[in-house]
Amino acid sequence: MRFLTSITVAALCGLAAAASQQSADVFILDTKQQQQTSREVPRLPKEVVRHILLQRTSRDSYGSDLRDIPSSVDTEAAISFIAKYGKSPAPLFSQTETSDPSQLVVILEGITAENAGPLKESLAKSSQHAAFAISDPPSKVANDRLMTLFQNLGIAVPEQCDLASAINPVNGDCWTGSSSVVKYDVKKSPEALYTLVDNLSRLNKFISSGDLEALLVLMPESSRSSKLNQWSVKAATGSSSDLRRRFNSETVIVDDSVRGANGAAAPTQPPVSRPTKSPLQTAAKKVIPQCFTSQKSCEDQTNTCSGHGKCVNKWGDKNGTSKVSGASCFVCKCLATTDGDKKSRKMKHWGGNMCQKEDISMQFWLIAGSTIALVGAIAFAIGLLFDVGEEKMPGVLGAGVVRGSSTK
Template identity: 90%
Template sequence: MRLLTSITVAALSGLAAAAASQQSADVFILDSKQQQQTSREVPRLPKEVVRHILLQRTSRDNYGSDLRDIPSSIDTEAAISFLVKYGKSPAPLFSQTETSDPSQLVVILEGITAENAGPLKESLAKSSQRAAFAISDPPSKVANDRLMSLFQNLGIAAPKQCDLVSAINPVNGDCWTGSSSVVKYDVQKSPEALDTLVDNLSRLNKFISSGDLEALLVLMPESSRSSKLNQWSVKAATGASDLRRRFNSETVIADDSVRGAANAATQPPVSRPTKSPLQTAAKKAIPQCFTSEKSCVDQTGNCSGHGQCVNKWGGKNGSTEAGGASCFVCKCLATMDNRPGAQAKGDKSLHWGGNMCQKEDVSMQFWLIAGSTIALIGAITFAIGLLFEVGEEKMPGVLGAGVVRGSSAK
């Protein structure tokens, strides 16, 4: 009997240890919509799907949309539904207007326990913010470091010296180089990071409620630190170049391509022309705000030469108030049209648009042509209708009587 009891206790202890080792990681999505769960049960997602959600929300080139490294054990349709539900909303397909999407922030906190996460979860609960989903199999610290290396190669990881107070401010140039930023802190080594997040949660909610920021908090449990899962994905890529290489590896090479590659190998390399600063800045993501006028001028090429950098949060004439925040953006102006034949046609000025004033604004010409076309079609339709109405009118009674008498006399 004692032997059976000891075996039962050992089995239960083993199950408890296995359950503790498989503790899930809660993920909170903080946005202006504040997604509410329809049920009390929090969905549990595999780490491979969560990795794609993080990439889709933060990467600028849609690296999170490639689901080829999802294991066959995971239903692809279910993975796509989770990506649509928890990922970033896609831009309209045929939209030509510039959309100011909120900046994306991902905060990964390692070493979370039930004790140290209590104040944070209580503060989130006061704001009616519950965990959006949980990672069913959180990987180890090694996997988290590799994931940060991937974000570093994509150019969206914040510097290691970036503190949490600066990270939650999307205007801060020390932690933000574009429209997204990813930071990671170890709560066991830096417990002040968790306290700082709790103290600045109201400040974070102000950026979120104004539509300037969306945040995703990943609470990695302490039990996952020594997990045997050393990758976020079975076929995890180590950087942006690996992702591009995987896409290019599926391209079929024709005979002409092989001959062209052989000829290119025998020819000396051709020197490529250097790109202008404006072309380099156009390929990079332009932040919504610049902290200084100099950074605005340098990164936008002085608004492409078609405008000027002004502080939209300043006072009159763009002046910055004492102690106030700065947000320098491009204000597009009209320029003289020096193209050949422009003066002869009567076109004296050009209007510009875009976040760098790099696009010609043709809305005036569009509405002029569209309005003239609609007016012309309306006039032609009215004239045709008027002709039909005149043709369908009956003849006067006097003319009708004359016709009847003439026919009776015959």
């Protein structure tokens, strides 16, 4: 009897351990759809997945600090995963500045095999499969701390936002910039999962138009009470106090000759007054949304496209009617301007999300093309001269020279 009891206990412990190690599937919905070459889904540690989430939602270029990656994971492999599943980089050479698609991260907690069935079936019908899986999904406490990190980094984290509104990148209640992160507990709010299934076709319309990229994280119910309370052990909380602590710990190295009597560093020169910036430069540094809900808000926040363009509906037709029902996306359409009088009139082209940058790509390609053509012509002429000089004299001229010398 004791033997059977011990076997039963061991089996139950094995099942509990297997349940606690259940991975979390992650779906990447974009235009390239992250096709898998094999049926095996790669399993990534939570530290690498955290960098992928930060890289996709970061407004500026994300500089990853891989010191929190565990030693069991190769650094080069971690970098390759971040580059593969992260946000697509902007093209290196482009004549016009293109707007990147908005980034949406949806974290669903309390996922089980039963409630996730309809969602995975709907995704499979659209040929959308799990890109990778989190091998060690952390607890609910870690997810709350991750949301705090996103909020401290200036990423939109709307608390009261239904999923139907969250997938619309022009919704002002859920989007304040180019990225948004939302989290729902399916156990407490099962309607969130049903809403996602019902609005999956609408979500794919935004993705196919190139205006949105979404990342779905399905956190299993077994991870709710996990002992892993951090996505990264060495991860910073993202608060400004950590930056101040790092700044205060650094000291300025100066020569002893410039130190005062009390040992403090004496100023070597008076403080230089910084030039005041124009309102246009200040407005260019503020975050400009990917889309504006109305033409008036677009003109007010962009100063009528810096006076170099006009606000148009990106999703509208020639008459201005929106092609997508219930959505409008007003952006700046840059136009050419002329400076000077009639004799010295000069046309300028503009670019940027506010038409605040002068487009000099045409002048660049004109100078570069002319230089390449001139160098090529000179090289061709020199090569032609060398080929002519190396040719042998014709046989007729050689015979005449020999006959003349014999008559003498």
